[in-house]
Amino acid sequence: MLDSVFFYFFAGVAILSAALMVTRSNAIHSGILLITTLLATAGIFLQLRADFLFIAQIILYAVGIMVLFLFALVRLRLHVSVGQIKFSRQKYVGSLVALALAFQVGILLWSSRQIPGDGLLIQGAAPAEKLPPNTQELSRILFSGYLLPFEVASVLLLVSMIGAVLMVRRRSASE
Amino acid sequence: MSDNSDSPMDAVPSPNLPPGSRVSTSPTTFLATAIILAAAALSLSAVAFGPSLQLVKNLNIGLLFVFGISFLGGLGLILGGWISKTPDTVLAALRSAAQFVSYQIIAGLSLLAGFLLAGTLNSRSIVEAQLHYSIWFIFLTPVAFLLYFAASIAATNREVFDHSGPEFLVPQTFYPPFYRRSLRYVADIANNFVIASVATALFLGGWLRPLPNVPWLGFLDAAPVLLFAILAALFLRRAGKQSKTQYKLRVRVSTFVCFSLALFFAAVGIAGHLAGIFFLTQLKSLQPDLYGAFWFLAKVVIYQMLFTLVRSALPRYRFAQSMRTAWSIFLPLALVNLFAVAVALALESEQGWNRWLALSLTTLPMLFLALYLLRWSDTRARGAAVASFLAETDPYAG
Numbered sequence: 001m002l003d004s005v006f007f008y009f010f011a012g013v014a015i016l017s018a019a020l021m022v023t024r025s026n027a028i029h030s031g032i033l034l035i036t037t038l039l040a041t042a043g044i045f046l047q048l049r050a051d052f053l054f055i056a057q058i059i060l061y062a063v064g065i066m067v068l069f070l071f072a073l074v075r076l077r078l079h080v081s082v083g084q085i086k087f088s089r090q091k092y093v094g095s096l097v098a099l100a101l102a103f104q105v106g107i108l109l110w111s112s113r114q115i116p117g118d119g120l121l122i123q124g125a126a127p128a129e130k131l132p133p134n135t136q137e138l139s140r141i142l143f144s145g146y147l148l149p150f151e152v153a154s155v156l157l158l159v160s161m162i163g164a165v166l167m168v169r170r171r172s173a174s175e
Numbered sequence: 176m177s178d179n180s181d182s183p184m185d186a187v188p189s190p191n192l193p194p195g196s197r198v199s200t201s202p203t204t205f206l207a208t209a210i211i212l213a214a215a216a217l218s219l220s221a222v223a224f225g226p227s228l229q230l231v232k233n234l235n236i237g238l239l240f241v242f243g244i245s246f247l248g249g250l251g252l253i254l255g256g257w258i259s260k261t262p263d264t265v266l267a268a269l270r271s272a273a274q275f276v277s278y279q280i281i282a283g284l285s286l287l288a289g290f291l292l293a294g295t296l297n298s299r300s301i302v303e304a305q306l307h308y309s310i311w312f313i314f315l316t317p318v319a320f321l322l323y324f325a326a327s328i329a330a331t332n333r334e335v336f337d338h339s340g341p342e343f344l345v346p347q348t349f350y351p352p353f354y355r356r357s358l359r360y361v362a363d364i365a366n367n368f369v370i371a372s373v374a375t376a377l378f379l380g381g382w383l384r385p386l387p388n389v390p391w392l393g394f395l396d397a398a399p400v401l402l403f404a405i406l407a408a409l410f411l412r413r414a415g416k417q418s419k420t421q422y423k424l425r426v427r428v429s430t431f432v433c434f435s436l437a438l439f440f441a442a443v444g445i446a447g448h449l450a451g452i453f454f455l456t457q458l459k460s461l462q463p464d465l466y467g468a469f470w471f472l473a474k475v476v477i478y479q480m481l482f483t484l485v486r487s488a489l490p491r492y493r494f495a496q497s498m499r500t501a502w503s504i505f506l507p508l509a510l511v512n513l514f515a516v517a518v519a520l521a522l523e524s525e526q527g528w529n530r531w532l533a534l535s536l537t538t539l540p541m542l543f544l545a546l547y548l549l550r551w552s553d554t555r556a557r558g559a560a561v562a563s564f565l566a567e568t569d570p571y572a573g
Contacts, residue, residue: 028257035250052235059243059283067249067276072432135296 004046012042038062052135204260210251213408215365218244223298225467237298277501282326284509288319288516289377302381309388311380318512320378327370371478382467403437511545
């Protein structure tokens with residue numbers, strides 16, 4: 001009971017602030033609403049007893065990335081220029097992406113209906129109180145079954161980091 | 176602004192700053208203040224002050240929760256700066272947020288070295304690991320502790336690293352506005368307390384008394400009783416020398432409080448040895464928590480005193496200097512130290528090396544190598560800067 005109350009509260013906050021985020025014209029307001037969405041998602045992680053994901057979400061997304069993002073927004077005075085952009089610029093691409101996403105969610109919902117039980121994709125999931133410690137379990141999975149995707153993702157991050165440094169250096173050298 | 180025309184404020188053009196603008200009662204200011212305070216208060220809930228003196232027990236992510244939630248305060252800083260709308264405050268808030276994030280990354284990396292040693296994130300198990308290895312982690316990774324100490328000074332915008340404002344402004348002008356002025360100090364103190372408790376739990380042995388595994392040092396358990404008894408005696412002596420009855424009363428109340436605290440600690444302490452009497456056996460269960468909380472708070476206080484000492488002993492870094500220190504010296508050192516600790520732990524578990532030997536054998540060469548490389552890149556960068564300067568302003572050009 002309490003679980004579903006928390007879930008619907010956080011889900012409602014997340015959806016509401018996400019919708020507000022894409023409709024605001026002030027970029028700073030959007031940024032703060034995005035933080036709210038990310039924090040509400042962290043709340044859902046906590047409600048699912050995924051404490052490590054919860055704190056990773058807060059440290060990485062809600063603070064680490066968003067503070068830098070807001071930093072850039074405040075610094076660059078983007079709220080002046082972004083406010084002038086009309087919303088209909090990418091109408092067709094946007095609707096295509098939205099349709100594709102709706103299709104995926106539809107497939108997921110349809111396939112979950114095919115499985116008998118209470119609609120979960122995983123059969124016989126353990127109750128939340130009897131789960132093994134979240135952090136240990138996550139690291140065991142990451143470094144055994146999913147080692148290759150994990151390493152590939154970290155190499156991807158490294159490449160993008162080096163790319164960012166290179167771009168900044170080239171720009172400052174040309175100036 | 177007519178009444179304080181000779182204040183430093185007038186030295187800089189900041190036209191939009193009305194007098195007394197540091198206290199704002201708008202809802203957004205309230206939100207910014209609330210975020211900073213809530214982050215500090217929430218993160219304290221997972222700190223273990225004693226073996227069972229913890230608000231949120233058995234939290235799997237433990238100290239990471241404390242650290243991560245205190246991270247949220249950075250949002251409040253930016254929000255506060257943004258709503259203030261005056262150029263000085265916006266800039267100051269951006270500086271302080273940028274410094275906060277940079278140094279929190281270094282603090283996080285140095286905490287990771289401690290987490291590796293403990294093998295857990297749970298704040299209770301971390302202290303128990305230090306009891307198990309019978310050594311505080313500060314002695315196993317002193318580099319990580321020093322990095323954390325420096326980073327925490329900078330992250331709380333203490334004065335060795337930039338106090339987040341330009342030099343020519345009085346400190347009052349560059350803080351983001353707060354809902355209540357006093358709340359700023361509350362937030363400051365609460366943040367310091369959180370940072371000191373993380374260091375205490377991870378590096379300084381948490382609630383353990385110094386050298387808990389040495390039996391002949393058991394007399395250290397009498398320290399709280401002695402401390403409060405001495406304090407009570409000092410207050411008693413001062414009480415006669417006060418000029419006003421009001422002060423006298425105040426000092427007498429302090430004497431009474433210290434004396435009763437000493438009595439309470441003594442009663443709880445000897446309760447274990449006097450079994451049989453009814454209420455003393457009840458007190459016995461209090462003993463680990465009470466003495467644990469005493470040692471924990473004592474360590475936090477000592478950490479804070481070190482903060483103040485360092486702050487007043489060293490000159491202040493400019494913003495650019497402190498950011499440069501963070502990204503090009505502290506960050507590489509923290510990464511190298513983390514790697515060294517990981518290698519040492521691998522040597523210990525795979526090759527069966529002695530933990531001390533492995534740690535000192537990996538940490539020392541890596542640190543020397545890192546410092547040498549940093550110095551080398553520094554000289555090279557300086558040489559390049561001099562070369563480009565010479566190329567631009569050729570002294571023999573004409």
